[in-house]
Amino acid sequence: MWCASVLFTLLTTFRLPGEMMPAQWPAAQLYRWDGLVFLLLSTAMAIQGGRLLHRRPLLATALTILAAVFETITLGVAGLPMAQYLATMVALYFVAATHPRRTALIALAMAVGTLIAYIAIRMLHNWIVSTSAELAVALVTVIVWLLGSSAHQSRVHAERLSAEHADRAVTAERLRIAREMHDTVAHSIGIIALQAGAASRVATAHPEAAMTAMRAVENEGRQTLAGLRRMLVALRAADAGQDPELAPAGLADVDRMAATTTAAGVRVEVRRLGEARRLPPDIDLSAFRIIQESVTNVVRHAGTRACRVTLDYRDDELALEITDDGLGRGSSSDTGFGLAGMRERVALLHGEFTAAPRPEGGFRVTARLPLPVAVR
Structure with missing residues (x-):
C-alpha cells in the first residue's frame, strides 16, 4: 500500500497524457539528495510499522x-x-479490527490529531492550508476506523455466541448423562440390594441359594458397568425424536462442528x-466429545485463530490429537471439568489420555x- 501511494504521488508530478500540466507541481527537494533521503526514511518507517502491527x-x-x-515534506503541498x-488508514483498520477498543481509540486520536496539528502548524506560520482536503482525509480516516471497529464487534459477538452455545451443549450433555445414569443405575442397584439381602438371610441355612444370589449380584454389577461405559447411547437414540439437538453425536459430526467453529473465527483443520x-x-x-471439548477449550482459552484435529484409525485403536499454537494454558494436572471429563471418558474405555502444553x-x-x- 505504501509503495502504491508513493508511486501515485510521483505520477502526479508529471504531465500525463491528456493533461495541460502536472496535477501537482513538485517541490524543489523532491528529486534532490535530501528528498531521496526523506523518501527512504519514510519508506523504512512504513515497512517497520507494518511489521509491528501485531505486537x-x-x-x-x-x-x-x-x-x-x-513524505509530504518533500511534496511542498498545503496538507497531508x-x-x-x-x-495509516490500513494500519488503523487493522488495529480497530484486532485489538481492544481502548487501543483502537488511541490510534484514531493519533491519526486525526496529526491532521489537526499539521493544519494548525501551517496556519500559525501563515502558510497556505488545504483545509477542505484535510477534512476529506479526516472523514475517510474515521470511516475506515468505524469499519474496523464493526469487524471487531462482529467477531467478538460471534465468539460470545459460540462460547454460549458450547456452554449450553455441555450443560445439556451433563443433564442427559445424569438422567440416563439414574434410570439405569437405580434399577440395577435395586436388584443388587435385593439379591444381597436375600444372600445374607440364607447364607447359613442355605449356602447354595446364597451363592446363587451372589452370582446374580456379580452378573448385575457387570451389566451395570457395561452400561455406564457406553454412556447409555441406546437411551439417547430412543429420545432423539423428542429433542434433535440432544441426538447422539459421533465422528460423522466432526466436519460440521469444524465448519461451525471456523465460521465463528477459529479455523479447525x-x-x-x-x-x-x-x-x-x-x-x-x-x-x-473429546474433540468437541478440546476445540471449545481452544476457542475460549488458547488465544489463537486455528487448531488441528487428527483422527488416526489404527488396526487396534483410534488415536486422537488436537493441537494449537495458542497460549498453552492448562496442564496435565488441570482440575477443570473439561479435562477431567475427557480423562474420565477415556478411562471408562480403558484408553490413554494426555493433555499438556x-x-x-x-x-x-x-x-x-x-x-x-x-x-x-
Whole structure:
C-alpha cells in the first residue's frame, strides 16, 4: 500500500497524457539528495510499522503517520494528501479490527490529531492550508476506523455466541448423562440390594441359594458397568425424536462442528489417517466429545485463530490429537471439568489420555481408545 501511494504521488508530478500540466507541481527537494533521503526514511518507517502491527499496534500506527508526514515534506503541498495517508488508514483498520477498543481509540486520536496539528502548524506560520482536503482525509480516516471497529464487534459477538452455545451443549450433555445414569443405575442397584439381602438371610441355612444370589449380584454389577461405559447411547437414540439437538453425536459430526467453529473465527483443520470404519457407539460418541471439548477449550482459552484435529484409525485403536499454537494454558494436572471429563471418558474405555502444553508453544490433547476385536 505504501509503495502504491508513493508511486501515485510521483505520477502526479508529471504531465500525463491528456493533461495541460502536472496535477501537482513538485517541490524543489523532491528529486534532490535530501528528498531521496526523506523518501527512504519514510519508506523504512512504513515497512517497520507494518511489521509491528501485531505486537505493538500504537507504535506501528505512529510510524505510519510519521512516514506520511516525512513524505509530504518533500511534496511542498498545503496538507497531508490522501494517498500518503492510505498506509495509516490500513494500519488503523487493522488495529480497530484486532485489538481492544481502548487501543483502537488511541490510534484514531493519533491519526486525526496529526491532521489537526499539521493544519494548525501551517496556519500559525501563515502558510497556505488545504483545509477542505484535510477534512476529506479526516472523514475517510474515521470511516475506515468505524469499519474496523464493526469487524471487531462482529467477531467478538460471534465468539460470545459460540462460547454460549458450547456452554449450553455441555450443560445439556451433563443433564442427559445424569438422567440416563439414574434410570439405569437405580434399577440395577435395586436388584443388587435385593439379591444381597436375600444372600445374607440364607447364607447359613442355605449356602447354595446364597451363592446363587451372589452370582446374580456379580452378573448385575457387570451389566451395570457395561452400561455406564457406553454412556447409555441406546437411551439417547430412543429420545432423539423428542429433542434433535440432544441426538447422539459421533465422528460423522466432526466436519460440521469444524465448519461451525471456523465460521465463528477459529479455523479447525481436520485430518484423517488410516481407513475410516464404523465404531461402537460408546467409542464413537466419546471420541467426538473429546474433540468437541478440546476445540471449545481452544476457542475460549488458547488465544489463537486455528487448531488441528487428527483422527488416526489404527488396526487396534483410534488415536486422537488436537493441537494449537495458542497460549498453552492448562496442564496435565488441570482440575477443570473439561479435562477431567475427557480423562474420565477415556478411562471408562480403558484408553490413554494426555493433555499438556507443547514444548514449541501451544497445547496438545491426545487420546488412544482401544477397539474391540470385532472392529479390528
